[in-house]
Amino acid sequence: MNYDTARKILLDQAIATEEHPDTLLLRMQQGKPAVPGQITSILLALKVVFEGLKEANTIDRQLAHALYLLTIKTQQLFTIGRKNGIDWPPLFKEDLLRIGTACESIFSGVWQNVN
Template sequence: MNYETARKFLIAQTKPTEKNPDGLLMYMQRGKPPIPGQITSILLALKSVYGELQDAPTLDKELVCALYTLSIKTQQLFTAGQKAGVEWPPLFKEDLLRIMIAVENIFFGKRQTSQS
């Protein structure tokens, strides 16, 4: 996945577009799990963005907003869903942690693991 495709895909996961009305955030707001392959696609897009921007001195605001939302808002929706009785898929919490770590990598320009 090239950078521009990855960028557009990540932004679409946080706000609906004509081509992608069902991004991750919209699913989670409805108390629904991600569609099969959605998390994998998000992680691949994050890897592409990281590869392109790891040494960039600045990031564009629309992308930063999407990254922040994928990192923080999904965690909040997960917790709220749990409290409301939503049964999220097994390992979904870990998937969201991987997304958060990938976003941190982009923001800080370095590779981190869940142990860092």
């Protein structure tokens, strides 16, 4: 996977469009967990984007917005869902925390262990 593909995956998973109606955020808004492989793809894309931006001083606004949504909005949706009685799958919260840690790594320029 190259940087452009990874960036596109992150944008597609954070921002719902007609082309991508099954984004992580949209599924969570509907009270549904990630589809199999979705979290793995996001984490791989985050690592590739991290490597691609390691030496960069700036991050484009669209990517920063997607990273924000994948970090903060997913946590908010998880909490709201739990309060509304959604029984999220085991380890889903940990998966979302791994996504948040990877996003933080992109902003800091230092990769943190996300296992």
